[in-house]
Amino acid sequence: METVVQWVRTSWTKQSRGGLEAARRNATPVAFELPPCSPPFTHEVRMHEAEDFHPRSVVHDGMPASGTDAGVLLREVDGLLRVQLEATPFGMPRRWRRPPAVHLARGEWLRWQINYRFTRWCGGEWTYRLDTLNIVHGPARPGLFLGTPTRHVDELASLR
Secondary structure (H helix, E strand, O other), X not given: OOEEEEXXXXXXXXXHOOHHHHHHHHOOOOOOOOOOOOOOEEEEEEEEHHHOOOOEXXXXXXXXXXXXXXXXXXXXXXXXXXXXXXXXXXXXXXXXXXXXXXXXXXXXXXXXXXXXXXXXXXXXOEEXXXXXXXXXXXXXXXXXXXXXXXXXXXXXXXXX
């Protein structure tokens, strides 16, 4: 499977919910230039409020694994790539109705966005996260995800 995945995850606290701090958070990118790697690979970029939203990236060979902290299910059928984002079970709001899987033809790419609110254990304050999954079925030039996606799924919810 010649597929490239880019996860962009931005996390923050209530300090970045309003005013200038929210403007800084909202200015964080939802896509980055891809590193010079051969597919299949996963490019993961994380930005945290505590680190002034400075991007930290890592590259993994192969496709991302499903797990407890939001993943993606991928399957190639008849030349199409079936993509289904898995929401983390720990985040709020609960999403009882989810969008269906997206089928990508070779050369098409998808941007799937979902956000969460998390409660810290022992009565701590809430934290928030925006996950953006950028995925292409086929080869990818470095700046591909900086453009307009072929398909877009918006699961952004009000986080209160």
